[in-house]
Each structure stands twice: as structure tokens, then as C-alpha cells.
Amino acid sequence: MSPREMVGRIGFYTLVALATAFFALPMLWLVSTPFDAQPGLALAIPDPTLGNFSELLDNRYALGSLLNSILLAVGTALLVVAFAATAAYSLSRVRIPGRDVLLYLLLLLSSIVTGTAAMVPIFLLMFELGLIDSRVGVVLVLSGGLLPAAIFILKDFMDSVPKSYEESARVFGASSFQILKDVVVPVIRPGLSTISVWTIVNVWGNFLVPFILLRDADKQPAAVLMRTFYTEGGSPNLELISTFSLLFSVPVIVMYLFVNRKYGFRFYGGIKS
Amino acid sequence: MAQIDLVNLSKVYPGDVRAVDDLTLTIPDGEFFALLGPSGCGKTTLLRTIAGLEEATSGSVRIGDRDVTRLPPGKRELAMVFQDYALFPHMTVVDNISYPLKIKGLAKEDRLDRAVKAGDELSLDGLMERRPSELSGGQQQRVALARAIATHPQVFLFDEPLSNLDARLRLEARTFLKRLQRDLGVTTVFVTHDQAEALAMADRMAVMQSGRIRQVGTAREVFQHPVNTFVANFIGSTPMNLLDASVRGDALDVAGQRVDLPEDVRRHVTDGQEVVVGVRPEYLTVSSSAVDGGLQGVVAIVENLGTAALVTLEADDLSVAVTVPDGEEPPIGADAWVTPVPGRVLIYRREDGELVDAPVAAAVG
Incomplete structure (x- = not known):
């Protein structure tokens, strides 16, 4: 290696290290600041304490909001998986004219339903339905927004299940429910787990929909509660924000690791052979 | 064990596509029966109609003494092996074999017992804990067969059983399937587009075209005595010579030459009738000196078939194929x-x- 190449290498790695550090800093801040007695916006060696956690626990909404987030996320995930799986199954098995156009249209519309642009009509709709300040309302709106993309992804998985699997089970006398339970669902399990995790992550981080549709502070999820952590003077309360952020991230990371180990993620269909 | 009776069976798809057209057929108990025909002739649809995966538009399907036309597939007491075997990828071999028994509500020990027995019969012992993806094509086929056998069906249905195997394995599987069917004695219907496969395996076969049966018979009958030019053309690894000719008294005019008209058919033709003469390359002999009443031609192509050669002669604008023994081309x-x-x-x-x-x-169709 010539000296010239050597310098080039060193320069390249230095650049990569700097870029990595740039992106790693917020993460480091997230794991260190909650344990710092004097948290600041800069990354500092913490003055170790668990006081921030006890202060957070004193906030009467903190733990409740995490529970609310779980309720909304799990509720939406159940709804999305159940409806997307059945819809994708029928779309995959029944030939209807214009099916592909329908699918692409759905995908296009999905970004609008939960998008900012549709917030006013959605609010009015929920108001007319009497679903304002109701977790069910939030779950319905979020499900509606996520379903099209979920159907789109799951249809690909359904397409990859050969028809002969089902027919074979039918010849043996299996009912439709048994076929779904014993054959179709196990084969597309990676797809189902991908969709559930994707839904949960989406709901977990969603601020706008619960912020607009929920009135009662006892019902608000963690993403909305975060906004309220200000001191009386109006400046951000870094003790609470950093500590709560950490608690907010942990469940998602744990879930991701668990599901990935147990089922594996895939965004495309196909049988491993 | 059961006989299969198909009576005036039709399957019409939307758009008036007649996949199976008013078909009547009886397959006796214990027979190994082939449905043979080119793609799109309706043979697979017929098999699926027997299975109950397709609903008959009219006519009836009887298995044994039961009319099963309106019964769902699971109630027909038959087992089907699919072209791609349809093994469930998330189940082990033993789970795959015992799954139908689970559906039928057998107790766990009985299921395992029967699955292991069926697996042993097909020499799958030692593979029972594997997944289908860890098996070779031949092994996968045996798992599918074991799964079918374990249910003790009245009837077996095989859809293109050999098409997913490579050429050499196919020959082995042919012998293996034939022996298995003989040992079990279960009425078996299989679909194939390969005439050699049908000739080799089946006790009897139906040659199909456009949803109709053109001939039913044993391999020998279908090969030696095809009742129409379609069957004549379809059966045989070297196609039958079909030469246009016209009857001239007690001889034939083929390509302007006078050729003997065999005595046994003379009474069936009239003078001046336009006919097609069919004769297999295997049933022609070739001579290098003039033969009275023979057809003269010029040797155009010689193709080596291994133990024999296929010689193509040209006579006027007709070509005639003849097989000659090795070394006598x-x-x-x-x-x-x-x-x-x-x-x-x-x-x-x-x-x-x-x-x-x-x-x-006329009576067959």
C-alpha cells in the first residue's frame, strides 16, 4: 500500500467515524441523559441518579399514557391483521376485473386517510359518529389508514401460497377454517408478524390522530403526553422528556427483537425451499 | 375399493367452454387407469371433477355404490396426489402424513401409528422429522404418496405424478408406482400428457381430445388399433405414418403408386373411396430391391434411435418413416x-x- 493510498484510507475511515458519531450522538443522549441529575441538551458524562425516574413516576399521566399507547397499538394491530389477512386472501384467490387498479388506488389513498389533509373531515366524521374522545375511534381511524398498505403487502404473501396446498387439504376433508388455520396462516406467518410490528410501530409514533381525537388527558397515549413536559416557566423539562423518551422507546425495541427472533421479518412472499 | 362410474358428465366453464363434454366412462375396481391427451383436452378438469374440486355442470360421478356428484371432496373417500405434491412446508414429514388423519379426527397415537406405517412402506423411515424442503424430488413424491395411502381411500387420483421428476428418476418412479398400485389394489386414475407414461403404467387408458374421449382401451389396443387418426397420431414415440390414398379396385393408389390393399379391410371400402392409410414405422419393412405391391421411395433421412434407426423415405410428396434394426440402414x-x-x-x-x-x-366416445 503506497503512502498516498494509506492517507486516503485514513481519511475515508475518519469521515465514516465522524458521520457515525453524528448519528450516534442522539442515541447516546437518549441512554445517558435520563440518568443525569443535571440534564442538558449537550452530551455530558452523567452525574448518576435515578431521581429522574421517580420524578416521572410522580407524574400521574406517565405510566397511564404508556398503557394507552399499548392499548391503541395492539388494538389497531389486531384489527389490521385480521382485516388485511382476510381481504388479501380474497383478493388473491378471486379474480375480479380491475383488481390491480383497486390495489394501487388503495395504496395511494392510504397516505391520505391518516394524513394531515384529511384531518378535518375525519374529525367531523368521528364527531357525527360520537367517537370523539374514544380509543375505539382512534383505533378505527388508524386502522383505516394502515389497512391498504397492509393488504397490499399481505396479498403478495397470499399469492405465494400455492392453490394446491388448499385443494390438497380440501380433498382430505378440511373445512375452510381448518385450511386457514392449519395451512394458510402458518405459511404466511412471516408476513403476519411483519404487518403486526409495522402497525404497532406506526401507531406508537403517531401523534396527530390521537392528539386531535382524544380530549381526556387520561386517555392520551405516550406520543401525545410527551408534548406536555414543560416547566412552569415554559422551557422544556429535560429530566422528564429524556426519561420518558427512553421508556417510550424500550417496548418497541424489545418487541422488534422478540418478533424477529421468533418469526423473522419479510416484506415479500414466497416459500423457502 | 370401488368402481368409478361417470355418466354423461359435463363441465362447462363460463363463456361456454366445454372442458368435459358429455362423457361416460366406467373404471372397474382395482384398475390403474390413465387419462391421456394433449394439454387443454380436459383430462385434468375431469380428474378434478372426480375429486370434487370442480363441480360437474351435468351428469353424475359414482364411486362404489354412492353417487358423489354433489358431495364435497372430503366426503368422497379418495386421496389425490398433486403435480407439485402440495406438501405443507411448515410441517415435518410425519406431520404431513398424519395431517389428513387429524382432520378425520383420529386419536394422536393412531395417527402417528398409521403415518409411521405408511412412511415405512415407502421407505421414508429416517426422514420422518425432516421438512419437505430438506427432501429430494423423489422423496417428496413418496411423502405425498404416503400421505395419500395413510388415509386408506377408496380411490387414488394422481395429477401428472411424474412430471416433477428428472428423466432417470421418472423411469424408476414409473415402475415403483405401478408396483405400489398393484400391491394396494386401489382403483387409481392418473392424468398424463405423455403417451409413453400411459402405455407403460396403465391397465387401461382413455385418450381425450376437446373434452371428449376418442378411445378407451388397453395399451395394446390403443397402440395397435387406434380407432381414429387423432389417437393414431398421438400414441407412439415415433408418429404413425398417415398417408392419403384412394381405393382403386382391390389396390390402393398412394402417391401415384399401386400398393396392395390388405385383404382384411377390402370389404369395408368401396372403389374410389378417399382414405388415409395408417401404419406404424415399427410395422413396416424396408427392402433395397423392388417388391411387388410395395411403396417405392428414396431414402432421405436416417435418425439413430439407439437400438434401431428411423429411416424417412420420400415418395412423390409423401414421406414415410420406417424403423430398421441397428446396422441395416x-x-x-x-x-x-x-x-x-x-x-x-x-x-x-x-x-x-x-x-x-x-x-x-361410435359406441366408445
């Missing part, structure tokens, strides 16, 4: 005379392609 460009083996010439009517001496043809 005439030189290219030489004159040669062909004569048929007595009793092996078939005469078909030009207008409908049916055999002139086969009034049976």
Missing part, C-alpha cells in the same frame, strides 16, 4: 421399397378420420 439417396407387416395396416375414412372397419368407434 439403407444409404441416403438409395431407392427403397416398403411393405407393411400383414395385419398391421389401418384404413381410416378421409372425411372423419375414423377407422373404416370400426363401428365400435
